[in-house]
Amino acid sequence: PARYRTLQRLHREVGQLITVYRGFYHKLITLTRLTACGCPTVRVAHDIAQWGVEQAKPNAMRKKQRYKTKNVTYFVQSSQRLEATTHPSTEKASLVFFLKENWTRKDQRLQATRWLLRWGASQLKRLKAKGSALPAAYSKRYGVVYQADPIVRAVDMLYTSTKLYSVTGDPAAQKRAQAFRAAALKMTTAQLVALKDPLLQFARALMREVDALEEGPNKKIAQYLRAVLHPQWVEALNPPYPDANSTVRLSFGRVLDYTATATGKLHRFVTDIAGLLKKHRGRYPFNVPKRFREAFVSRKGSRFVAPTINDIPVNFTTTLDTTGGNSGSPVLDARGKLIGLLFDGTPEAVVSDWQYQAKEQRSICVDIRYALYLASVEKALALLKELGVN
Known part of the structure; x- marks a missing residue:
């Protein structure tokens, strides 16, 4: 107490x-x-x-x-x-x-x-x-x-x-x-x-x-934080959560639904193109380019469709423990196959540098199938060719 x-x-x-x-x-x-x-x-x-x-x-x-x-x-x-x-x-x-x-x-x-x-x-x-x-x-x-x-x-x-x-x-x-x-x-x-x-x-x-x-x-705020509040905070948190920030590390977790703390709303672990189109408003930040909307019409025939949702997955949430600077990190499945790239976290994940909260926080990853599908729509194959990928 x-x-x-x-x-x-x-x-x-x-x-x-x-x-x-x-x-x-x-x-x-x-x-x-x-x-x-x-x-x-x-x-x-x-x-x-x-x-x-x-x-x-x-x-x-x-x-x-x-x-x-x-x-x-x-x-x-x-x-x-x-x-x-x-x-x-x-x-x-x-x-x-x-x-x-x-x-x-x-x-x-x-x-x-x-x-x-x-x-x-x-x-x-x-x-x-x-x-x-x-x-x-x-x-x-x-x-x-x-x-x-x-x-x-x-x-x-x-x-x-x-x-x-x-x-x-x-x-x-x-x-x-x-x-x-x-x-x-x-x-x-x-x-x-x-x-x-x-x-x-x-x-x-x-x-x-x-x-x-x-x-x-x-300067006054910085000095007070550094000299007075920070030592007290560290002492009160003892023992602290292990700090691996700014180091090379491997985090593990699982794909899981997300419940927003602020609203209590449950969000499915995966989003899809149907949801992307539903949010389209024709202006920032919900503006799907016309060429994508036209291409999306025939997407159901794509090899990137996930049978479980009958659509191409866009993003998914996981319990991975990540921090600032991890954006772009590869996400691997249990067999070591690339399934996505980390790019964000839910608001609850902000405090994970100090305390990991498995029930509340989620990392957000783009599904590699969506990235590959967009590459095919855009014909953006130059980098893949350079890497020798067919």
């Missing part, structure tokens, strides 16, 4: 932290997407701005692993490959998407977006001051059609105005941009500020917000 009371108290404390975390979560996620993975041009600009700060510090004083001396080569190479691995329209569309998604959350809007909108407005003001008709003057100056949406417009102007990235596709312009980035990576913060490059200015605005969150509320 004492152990469960401790766990209940810890649950309440974690819940309180989550409530605080929700207050800046969406802002932090947007910042992470922009500076880490979602928009390569912004990530490179952020690396340049951050490196201007970090290179002045002794290696041991650099808090982020990305900017340790041993890792510098990675973001330098990212800068060198930027034009070869990106497309201007994709970069602009990605940035617009993340900024507009964040802008819908009024309580967590980025200050960097506000800066970008002010900068965009100032550029328009300069054009207007010249007395030219705005749409025509805008198109002539920035090489794109004038957009009514201020975020889209500001992003268009940002990419046309920066020297860090070339949107023209001209090899000479791309080389100049690459040389400009290489030079910028050797500059101090003061020298970078003096460049007054808009993409760098935007990246510095993002950097300030990242630092404010990481050194403010996010």
Whole structure:
């Protein structure tokens, strides 16, 4: 009883932290997407701005692993490959998407977006001051059609105005941009500020917000979780469930129906194409392409039909104990034959890293017969031929 009371108290404390975390979560996620993975041009600009700060510090004083001396080569190479691995329209569309998604959350809007909108407005003001008709003057100056949406417009102007990235596709312009980035990576913060490059200015605005969150509320939560709650949680769970995460392992189980904890509804262990078509709505996420729907009409004659359900099986649920990173793992039957691929788990399976719950949780696997059937419908045989499979 004492152990469960401790766990209940810890649950309440974690819940309180989550409530605080929700207050800046969406802002932090947007910042992470922009500076880490979602928009390569912004990530490179952020690396340049951050490196201007970090290179002045002794290696041991650099808090982020990305900017340790041993890792510098990675973001330098990212800068060198930027034009070869990106497309201007994709970069602009990605940035617009993340900024507009964040802008819908009024309580967590980025200050960097506000800066970008002010900068965009100032550029328009300069054009207007010249007395030219705005749409025509805008198109002539920035090489794109004038957009009514201020975020889209500001992003268009940002990419046309920066020297860090070339949107023209001209090899000479791309080389100049690459040389400009290489030079910028050797500059101090003061020298970078003096460049007054808009993409760098935007990246510095993002950097300030990242630092404010990481050194403010996010740091307090992380420290409390690590120093206070985690040790208590581990002690209360003693003895812990054996941890094989991040290791090569073989899990075993059986195919079994699933009962949803939230609703109490019993779901058959297997789904089929008939069920897939029944859920078709013609829009995401229930949109079955027309060519598949047409092919499915004659599916009953396929060798992939399972006699037990008189249809081609799509997915099935099992009691396999799996975790994040197992997606794509082969599922074998008792004779060692490949019968499917793991790709997901039920909501109850989320806690399996800490405690396996055989009655509640299920892993979800795609039936290999469905994968092979789709390959035949799509005529996607190139990989099989390469592997020597007939």
